[in-house]
Amino acid sequence: MPSPVTEIAPVAPAEMAAHAARRLALETDCADVHAALSAGADFVLLDVRGRAAFAAGHVPGAVSLPHRDITEARLAAWPAETVFVVYCAGPHCNGADRAALRLAMLGRRVKTMPGGITGWCDEGLPLATGRAGPPSPDTNE
Secondary structure, eight states: OOOTTTSSOOOOHHHHHHHHHHHHHHBOOHHHHHHHHHHOOSSEEEEOSOHHHHHHOBOTTOEEOOGGGOOHHHHTTSOTTOEEEEEOSOTTOOHHHHHHHHHHHTTOEEEEOTTHHHHHHHTTOOOBOTTOSSOOSOTTO
16 A cells, blocks of 8 residues: 555656756755855855845845845846845745846846745854845945
């Protein structure tokens, strides 16, 4: 008798490989972001939460750009080929998805970090506070 896990048969290996590859093209995790930041990141990490949440604690090296403020003018500070990684509060928040949508609609390459700041903290990774890290391209702060 099949278990609740196997009563619906798993897909063929090639189908699972395609699914996993697709997810990895769309998302990254906190540990990989931390490793990349430590080695010299080849992407811009955007904290897309509100400015107060950013000031209270953010990923070191992240730039504060709330998802509602993502515009072509604000992105002009980065070359068109820049890869962005976006994060918000965590899996209970859709801010990273909103930011990814805005960036993609503006023709920018982007991945989400679905764990967000919650996942970052769950991994025991360090936080920065205040306006530490690279300045935001938003000069109207």
